[in-house]
Amino acid sequence: MSRKASLSGFHEWLPAERIVEQHVLDTLRRTFELHGFSSIETRAVETLGQLLRKGEIDKEVYAVSRLQEDQTAQSGAEAKDPNDPKRLALHFDLTVPFARYVVENAGHLAFPFRRYQIQKVWRGERPQEGRAREFTQADIDVVGDGTLPFRYDVDVALVIAEALGALPIGDFTLRINNRKLAEGFYRGIGLEDTAGVLRSIDKLEKVGAERVAELLQEELGATAEQAAQALALAQIRTEDTSFVEQVRALGVEHELLEVGLAELTEVIGELHRRAPGRAVADLSIARGLDYYTGTVYETVLTGHEQLGSICSGGRYDALASKGNRVFPGVGLSIGVTRLVMRMLSQQMATASRSVPTAVYVTLANEDSWSAAQDTAQLLRARGIAAEVAVSAEKFGKQIKYADRRGIPFVWFSEVGEDGALTHQVKDIRSGEQVDADPETWTPPAADLVPQVVQA
Amino acid sequence: MSRKASLSGFHEWLPAERIVEQHVLDTLRRTFELHGFSSIETRAVETLGQLLRKGEIDKEVYAVSRLQEDQTAQSGAEAKDPNDPKRLALHFDLTVPFARYVVENAGHLAFPFRRYQIQKVWRGERPQEGRAREFTQADIDVVGDGTLPFRYDVDVALVIAEALGALPIGDFTLRINNRKLAEGFYRGIGLEDTAGVLRSIDKLEKVGAERVAELLQEELGATAEQAAQALALAQIRTEDTSFVEQVRALGVEHELLEVGLAELTEVIGELHRRAPGRAVADLSIARGLDYYTGTVYETVLTGHEQLGSICSGGRYDALASKGNRVFPGVGLSIGVTRLVMRMLSQQMATASRSVPTAVYVTLANEDSWSAAQDTAQLLRARGIAAEVAVSAEKFGKQIKYADRRGIPFVWFSEVGEDGALTHQVKDIRSGEQVDADPETWTPPAADLVPQVVQA
Numbered sequence: 001m002s003r004k005a006s007l008s009g010f011h012e013w014l015p016a017e018r019i020v021e022q023h024v025l026d027t028l029r030r031t032f033e034l035h036g037f038s039s040i041e042t043r044a045v046e047t048l049g050q051l052l053r054k055g056e057i058d059k060e061v062y063a064v065s066r067l068q069e070d071q072t073a074q075s076g077a078e079a080k081d082p083n084d085p086k087r088l089a090l091h092f093d094l095t096v097p098f099a100r101y102v103v104e105n106a107g108h109l110a111f112p113f114r115r116y117q118i119q120k121v122w123r124g125e126r127p128q129e130g131r132a133r134e135f136t137q138a139d140i141d142v143v144g145d146g147t148l149p150f151r152y153d154v155d156v157a158l159v160i161a162e163a164l165g166a167l168p169i170g171d172f173t174l175r176i177n178n179r180k181l182a183e184g185f186y187r188g189i190g191l192e193d194t195a196g197v198l199r200s201i202d203k204l205e206k207v208g209a210e211r212v213a214e215l216l217q218e219e220l221g222a223t224a225e226q227a228a229q230a231l232a233l234a235q236i237r238t239e240d241t242s243f244v245e246q247v248r249a250l251g252v253e254h255e256l257l258e259v260g261l262a263e264l265t266e267v268i269g270e271l272h273r274r275a276p277g278r279a280v281a282d283l284s285i286a287r288g289l290d291y292y293t294g295t296v297y298e299t300v301l302t303g304h305e306q307l308g309s310i311c312s313g314g315r316y317d318a319l320a321s322k323g324n325r326v327f328p329g330v331g332l333s334i335g336v337t338r339l340v341m342r343m344l345s346q347q348m349a350t351a352s353r354s355v356p357t358a359v360y361v362t363l364a365n366e367d368s369w370s371a372a373q374d375t376a377q378l379l380r381a382r383g384i385a386a387e388v389a390v391s392a393e394k395f396g397k398q399i400k401y402a403d404r405r406g407i408p409f410v411w412f413s414e415v416g417e418d419g420a421l422t423h424q425v426k427d428i429r430s431g432e433q434v435d436a437d438p439e440t441w442t443p444p445a446a447d448l449v450p451q452v453v454q455a
Numbered sequence: 456m457s458r459k460a461s462l463s464g465f466h467e468w469l470p471a472e473r474i475v476e477q478h479v480l481d482t483l484r485r486t487f488e489l490h491g492f493s494s495i496e497t498r499a500v501e502t503l504g505q506l507l508r509k510g511e512i513d514k515e516v517y518a519v520s521r522l523q524e525d526q527t528a529q530s531g532a533e534a535k536d537p538n539d540p541k542r543l544a545l546h547f548d549l550t551v552p553f554a555r556y557v558v559e560n561a562g563h564l565a566f567p568f569r570r571y572q573i574q575k576v577w578r579g580e581r582p583q584e585g586r587a588r589e590f591t592q593a594d595i596d597v598v599g600d601g602t603l604p605f606r607y608d609v610d611v612a613l614v615i616a617e618a619l620g621a622l623p624i625g626d627f628t629l630r631i632n633n634r635k636l637a638e639g640f641y642r643g644i645g646l647e648d649t650a651g652v653l654r655s656i657d658k659l660e661k662v663g664a665e666r667v668a669e670l671l672q673e674e675l676g677a678t679a680e681q682a683a684q685a686l687a688l689a690q691i692r693t694e695d696t697s698f699v700e701q702v703r704a705l706g707v708e709h710e711l712l713e714v715g716l717a718e719l720t721e722v723i724g725e726l727h728r729r730a731p732g733r734a735v736a737d738l739s740i741a742r743g744l745d746y747y748t749g750t751v752y753e754t755v756l757t758g759h760e761q762l763g764s765i766c767s768g769g770r771y772d773a774l775a776s777k778g779n780r781v782f783p784g785v786g787l788s789i790g791v792t793r794l795v796m797r798m799l800s801q802q803m804a805t806a807s808r809s810v811p812t813a814v815y816v817t818l819a820n821e822d823s824w825s826a827a828q829d830t831a832q833l834l835r836a837r838g839i840a841a842e843v844a845v846s847a848e849k850f851g852k853q854i855k856y857a858d859r860r861g862i863p864f865v866w867f868s869e870v871g872e873d874g875a876l877t878h879q880v881k882d883i884r885s886g887e888q889v890d891a892d893p894e895t896w897t898p899p900a901a902d903l904v905p906q907v908v909q910a
Contacts, residue, residue, distance in 0.1 A: 006559055007498065007543075014563050015493035015570070022494060033904075034835040036812035036842035036862075038470035039477060043462065043589055044499070044575065048522075061522040066579035067503075067544065070518055070537035082525035088462075089522065104461055108469050110860045114810075114842070115470070120499065124521035134498055151824065151845040158828070274828065355569075357491035369606065373613070373729065380489040387491035387569070390606040405565045407491075449488075 009133030011341065016354035021136075021340045023351075023452035024167055025118060028138045028334065031163040032116040035155075037140050040115050042097035044122075049085030050100055051092065060123040062090040090122040094139045094333065099320035102143055102327050111145035111327075112152065118336070132337050141331025143319055148328040150263060153295040153315055154270045160311060160332045161275040164299065168349040168454035169339065171302035172310070175237075175282035176267055178295050179314075181260025182233070182283070185247070188254035189229045196220045201234050202286035209235075234284040240272045241265045243281040260294075267295060293317040297332055301342070310339050352451040353406035356385045358443050359425070360402035361411040363392040368413070371421065375413055378438035384448065386411075403428050408447045411436070464588030466796065471809035476591075476795045478806075478907035479622055480573060483593045483789065486618040487571040490610075492595050495570050497552035499577075504540030505555055506547065515578040517545040545577040549594045549788065554775035557598055557782050566600035566782075567607065573791070587792050596786025598774055603783040605718060608750040608770055609725045615766060615787050616730040619754065623804040623909035624794065626757035627765070630692075630737035631722055633750050634769075636715025637688065637738070640702070643709035644684045651675045656689050657741035664690075689739035695727045696720045698736040715749075722750060748772040752787055756797070765794050807906040808861035811840045813898050814880070815857035816866040818847040823868070826876065830868055833893035839903065841866075858883050863902045866891070 005011050013021055029039070045064055052061075063082065081087075091097045094117045102109065118138045125131065140159060142152045157174060164172055182201075183194040191197050200215045207215075209231050216227040229250060236246045244261055264281055271279040287296045292314030299311035311334045319329030343349050359379055361372045369388065376386035387407070389398050395412070402410050409425050412433075416422045425441060426433040442448075460466050468476055484494070500519055507516075518537065536542075546552045549572045557564065573593045580586065595614060597607045612629060619627055637656075638649040646652050655670045662670075664686050671682040684705060691701045699716055719736055726734040742751045747769030754766035766789045774784030798804050814834055816827045824843065831841035842862070844853050850867070857865050864880050867888075871877045880896060881888040897903075 003560070003563070006555075007500065007502075010498040010500065012497055012556060012560075013495070014560060015495060018494050018496065033811035034838070034840045036810060036840055038810050039473050040468070040470060041473065042467055043465040044577070045462070045465065045589070047462075062519050063522045063525055064517050064519055064545070067516040067518045067537060068579065082522060090519070100461075101467060105458070105467075105469060108458070110809075112845075122499070124523065134500070149845040155843075155845070270825065273825065354565075355491060355493050356488035370725065370728065383489070385489045385491055388610075390567075390604040390610070 009131070011132055011134070011337065013340075013344075014354070016351045017340075017344055019351035019354065019450050020343060020349055020452050021336070023349075024336060024340055024343075025136075025138070027166045028163050028336075029116070029118065031159065031166055032138075032140055035114075035159045035162075037114045037116040037159075040098075040101065040117055041119055042091070042094070042101050042117070044090055044120070045088040046091050046097055046100065047085060048083065048087045048089050051089055051096060052085075053096070060092055060125045062122045062124045064088045064090060092121055092123050094119060094121060094137050095141075095319070095331075098139070098141060098143075099327075099329075103320045103322045106145070106322060106325070106327075112142050112148055113144075114140070114142050116140045132341075135335065135337035138334040138336050139313075139331060141319070141329050143327050143329035145325070145327060148330065150266065150294075153263065153330050154267050156313070156330055156332055157267060157271055157279065157295075157297060158274055160297075160299070160334070161271065161278040164311065164334070165275070165278065167339075168452060169301060169343060170348065170454070172278070172299055173302065174271070174279040174311075175285050175298045175300065176264065176271075176279055176295065177281070177283055177285035178260040178264040178267075179292055180256050180294055181247070181264055182286070184254040184257030184260050185233050185250075185252050186230060188252035188257055189226050191216075191220065191222055191226055191230065193220050197222075197230055198286040199288065201230065201284060202288045204234055204284050236281070236283040238268075238281050239277070239279075241269050241281070243268070243283065247283070263294060287312065287314060290314065291316060295330065299332075301339075304342055304346075307338065307342055310335050347455050349452050349454050352446070352453060353408065354450070355405050355407060356450060357387045357405070357407045358384050358447055358449070359386040359409045359411050360398070360405075360407045361386055361388045361413070362395060362398040363389045364412070364414050365392045368392065372413065375411065375421075375423065375438045379411075379441075382442070384443065399426070399428065409443060411438075464586070466587055466589070466792065468795075468799075469809070471806045472795075472799055474806035474809065474905050475798060475804055475907050476791070478804075479791060479795055479798075480591075480593070482621045483618050483791075484571070484573065486614065486621055487593075487595055490569075490614045490617075492569045492571040492614075495553075495556065495572055496574055497546070497549070497556050497572070499545055499575075500543040501546050501552055501555065502540060503538065503542045503544050506544055506551060507540075508551070515547055515580045517577045517579045519543045519545060547576055547578050549574060549576060549592050550596075550774070550786075553594070553596060553598075554782075554784075558775045558777045561600070561777060561780070561782075567597050567603055568599075569595070569597050571595045587796075590790065590792035593789040593791050594768075594786060596768075596774070596784050598782050598784035600780070600782060603785065605721065605749075608718065608785050609722050611768070611785055611787055612722060612726055612734065612750075612752060613729055615752075615754070615789070616726065616733040619766065619789070620730070620733065622794075623907060624756060624798060625803065625909070627733070628755055628757065629726070629734040629766075630740050630753045630755065631719065631726075631734055631750065632736070632738055632740035633715040633719040633722075634747055635711050635749055636702070636719055637741070639709040639712030639715050640688050640705075640707050641685060643707035643712055644681050646671075646675065646677055646681055646685065648675055652677075652685055653741040654743065656685065656739060657743045659689055659739050691736070691738040693723075693736050694732070694734075696724050696736070698723070698738065702738070718749060742767065742769060746771060750785065756794075759797055759801075762793065762797055765790050802910050804907050804909050807901070807908060808863065809905070810860050810862060811905060812842045812860070812862045813839050813902055813904070814841040814864045814866050815853070815860075815862045816841055816843045816868070817850060817853040818844045819867070819869050821847045823847070827868065830866065830876075830878065830893045834896075837897070839898065854881070854883060864898060866893075
């Protein structure tokens with residue numbers, strides 16, 4: 001992490017760092033599959049028309065073009081419209097591509113369709129601390145055909161709490177709100193531009209309550225009292241369902257507010273019961289410009305709040321649509337790269353070694369390579385990663401090589417008096433050397449594969 | 456596979472197809488790690504300067520630019536040179552990015568460095584049968600600092616033979632040649648433009664021996680006898696090291712030929728011994744324009760020869776260099792997408808189901824969801840993927856839903872007379888229903904996770 005990326009915003013891991021990232025990805029995949037999510041991947045490119053459908057993100061898009069076509073265009077043969085909706089561009093998230101995938105393959109999928117998707121995405125924005133131009137996201141979504149029962153809003157939050165809880169990242173909190181609750185409340189106090197209010201409330205952490213109150217009055221024509229009420233709502237934060245009483249104490253009534261209160265109660269109640277300490281009802285969560293229609297989620301890492309949300313999402317009444325057919329969805333997206341960058345830069349977790357190899361099989365002489373491969377193969381057949389030396393240098397040199405690569409064990413074989421091979425294995429760290437049989441010897445569990453340990 | 460990609464050349468799998476691809480990727484990863492290869496990933500983009508360093512592939516490159524910059528350029532503010540070496544483009548293989556990675560991180564790597572890399576690559580070429588514009592490659596390479604013992608040429612071929620042998624793809628053959636052998640032979644018969652001869656020999660399968668003989672004479676000024684000799688060499692194909700005698704019988708002598716014969720003997724001899732039937736010495740293999748300097752490998756799938764090579768590679772004397780420091784390498788690259796497309800289109804392998812879920816926990820009534828989650832969690836804790844129904848529809852409907860998704864087992868719980876839960880599990884396929892305890896019940900091994908089975 002002290003190394004500088006050779007292209008700003010494009011990070012590459014060293015082998016030991018990659019092991020930490022792989023551990024994160026493997027853990028997420030395992031949790032998602034245990035909960036019945038199917039893996040899919042979508043192509044890296046979408047058409048601009050598809051990507052910009054929801055607007056306002058064109059600045060961040062990387063367009064893609066065949067170099068040959070660019071050369072043709074340069075020679076003046078054809079003018080190119082940079083905003084041609086058929087033009088290809090790299091996807092900037094996994095939600096837009098998933099929505100397209102669902103529409104294209106609706107006839108082949110069983111709904112509600114549970115999918116996870118772990119892929120790289122690209123954004124052309126200026127790289128800032130914690131932001132990358134290329135990064136990995138891990139998304140889960142459940143999408144229905146026509147309807148999607150509300151319980152999935154609880155389900156996906158439970159899966160994410162379990163998945164993040166299985167990572168060596170310490171404590172975290174899912175902050176959950178509900179758009180219907182907020183919008184109903186705003187309407188109840190007479191503010192009809194609910195999107196505008198949400199946009200202002202979204203700035204709360206950045207600019208503070210006083211400034212948000214000013215914005216609500218200046219930009220949305222709210223009275224001082226309306227602004228105060230909107231801010232009072234945004235200040236409610238409870239670990240259990242007691243947020244309901246606090247909202248009621250504000251004395252606002254609206255039908256949509258009731259629906260939102262009931263929904264958020266169901267999510268927070270069940271999370272409080274099944275994953276205590278993992279979630280709060282946080283009525284300041286707005287999720288900016290995203291087109292959510294109910295539950296919204298953010299996640300902060302305890303002690304790393306300034307990192308921003310490491311996992312966000314929400315409910316869409318229409319994730320996708322195809323003619324009259326509508327596909328509602330609910331899901332969350334983990335910012336894997338952001339998380340792994342933090343884990344590595346703060347040494348939250350490290351790999352016990354940088355190579356998968358557990359055993360380095362040495363050579364007694366140049367002719368023993370094939371026999372050494374036999375030994376290694378017996379180890380590998382039992383899941384023990386083994387490499388064979390390529391030249392019969394002095395043992396000291398062979399051991400040094402293994403040590404330098406971080407391989408914990410070296411293996412020695414020699415032809416005994418009866419012509420059969422005898423074997424010994426040495427733990428480089430302790431220096432302990434014992435007789436061993438390649439068909440039965442097993443390293444301690446902690447040495448079998450690289451361990452990723454929380455600091 | 457009967458579905459048409461919505462963007463030509465960009466394939467996307469349905470969940471059941473993706474399980475086959477995941478099985479291939481997991482198997483490769485496991486084999487590579489058992490042999491001590493470290494995982495790395497490189498960024499998707501390289502500079503044009505880096506990508507085009509080895510020349511002649513510019514037609515296939517996808518350039519990448521920030522949409523905003525394109526809009527600025529369109530407005531005439533700045534002219535853009537499509538061939539600007541600093542321009543970004545998507546990588547078209549994993550070798551060029553790996554070479555850059557080695558140079559950039561040389562100070563942090565232990566050499567010889569064994570790495571595997573499984574990533575997507577992009578080529579802007581016209582999609583043909585079996586060709587894609589976006590596809591996944593799985594590469595292994597060993598790279599040395601200054602020198603790299605020849606035994607690694609044997610090592611990587613053995614690893615690939617084992618990795619491909621673990622896939623449900625039937626028989627395959629590694630076809631191996633050696634550039635030194637071929638070049639030494641050509642020089643020995645007086646043909647000095649060895650690259651030219653290799654280029655012509657590379658066309659042997661496409662245009663036939665007669666046409667190659669013409670090409671050698673027309674384009675390279677070879678005599679009829681020289682052409683006949685070059686073709687005679689290319690016709691040698693043996694499973695063991697008997698190719699040596701056949702080459703010697705052609706009566707050509709050259710120092711480089713001797714080196715090549717010795718090297719190829721070592722590779723074929725060891726493969727013949729350790730992986731019988733997996734490799735042949737095939738003296739027609741040229742690997743076209745690739746800048747290999749010794750061993751070259753191709754791999755064909757038995758019965759699918761017209762698919763072309765599914766795994767190719769070779770030895771580079773200088774995979775990368777940094778000032779005076781040279782990094783030789785040897786490795787192979789598996790065309791995963793090409794392979795998986797063939798596996799699916801020919802039904803060589805199929806997934807036993809399209810969801811990871813083994814058990815669908817039904818609801819007896821609307822209030823039992825949380826208890827059902829407890830049951831599911833007991834199963835998941837023992838590695839059994841379980842989903843919970845979201846509404847207490849009639850059991851028939853809940854079973855139908857599980858069946859439609861391909862989930863093999865449904866689970867029923869009810870509150871017994873003593874107030875404790877009693878459980879039953881039903882195999883949807885056989886209809887058999889038995890008492891079960893969520894803390895101990897286990898599905899048959901074949902039902903635990905989706906199996907990928909060879910047809």
